[in-house]
Amino acid sequence: MSERRSRKDAARNREAVLAAADALFARCESPADITMADVAAAAGVGKGTLFRAFDDRAGLLRALYEARLEPIREAVEAGPPPLGPATPPRDRVVAVLDALLCFKLDNRRLVLALEEGGSPSPYRAEHYERWHSMLRAVLEQIPALTDSDFTAHALLAATRADLVEHLAGEKRVPPERMRAQLANYVARVLASGPPQDPARLSAE
């Protein structure tokens, strides 16, 4: 009845490939430098094996990405505060985005590889859909906050991998500073104190 377990050499090779790819992406200058042949070679495996296990480049990247992100996803969906559902909405949004940022800081090259070359558009990946709808749901719990759908997109855009890479890598912004800036920014977006008169927008 069980859906056919995979052969143990297949499982072993799959792990070998994941580990090898992980190492390669962590060390490389730019994700584009790593070819599928490189990964296969580093894993001590043929290209055929690699493609059989992951379909294509995007599939490999996705598998890596999701394996790494899994703990965070769980923590957000069912963990304790400040990430879990019990957290007050505002704090939770800040915490989630901070967790996402930290994740991208820790896995810069990998996430970069996925978001840029992984698929035509990162927005088509279904994991983006998950994060977005989750964030939108939380935003909707904040009164006086309209357009939660767009807001979720915009907030997620602030943690885009290539931006993070640019700031952390090129501009040498220290991680802690970046986290503080993001937190500050998110807080500002969510602040929306008592609906203040729009006249203020032109003043000053």
Add this chain to the structure above:
Amino acid sequence: MSERRSRKDAARNREAVLAAADALFARCESPADITMADVAAAAGVGKGTLFRAFDDRAGLLRALYEARLEPIREAVEAGPPPLGPATPPRDRVVAVLDALLCFKLDNRRLVLALEEGGSPSPYRAEHYERWHSMLRAVLEQIPALTDSDFTAHALLAATRADLVEHLAGEKRVPPERMRAQLANYVARVLASGPPQDPARLSAE
């Protein structure tokens, strides 16, 4: 002493290529479908000519992009309100981002091509640098707004081409609605009543 004018066939061909590329990118499903050979053929020109004139794919995209964006850049740098320097900072930020969004809505495929395949990272392109520093400068004129550098990045990220494409193309969000949402979002970021700072913004 004058820096050698280019031959007139060269100039003519350059224009032909730009026009052809423009048309192709406007009509295509995805920018990746358009090959350099396609562009050359459509322009009635050899590949050699194309590469001589624009160096590489990224160069062609950049040339197209900058030609299109030029009017907006001028309007922002030295035009009348609401884009020009005479505008009050808050309104100007909103206007500039709106202009950028409109531009991307009108030139979706082209901008998409540039931002995704154009160069390793859109943040390395020097035109990004220009927009960012311009926006930062305006943000700095708004009192009680800290982190203008990061804020500028985050706001620009909200108008990323692939996000715009996703919303306008996939999700069928009408342009007007998107503009309204962006304007609303930007306004919220800039609103920042007196910093009602929660202690938790700590870190750094």
Add this chain to the structure above:
DNA sequence: GTAGAAGCGGACCCGGAGTCCGCATTCTAA
């Protein structure tokens, strides 16, 4: 042990970016 399913691997194919170089066009000077 044996049959055959599942998996292996690397030679191979395909398509696109970018190069090269003999020929054509344009410019310059007399």
Add this chain to the structure above:
DNA sequence: TTAGAATGCGGACTCCGGGTCCGCTTCTAC
């Protein structure tokens, strides 16, 4: 106007990486 040089033209060609194919090996169920 014309000769010669400089610039530009174009498409065949190279290079390279993603992805496929298929004869062979290894595992597993019986």
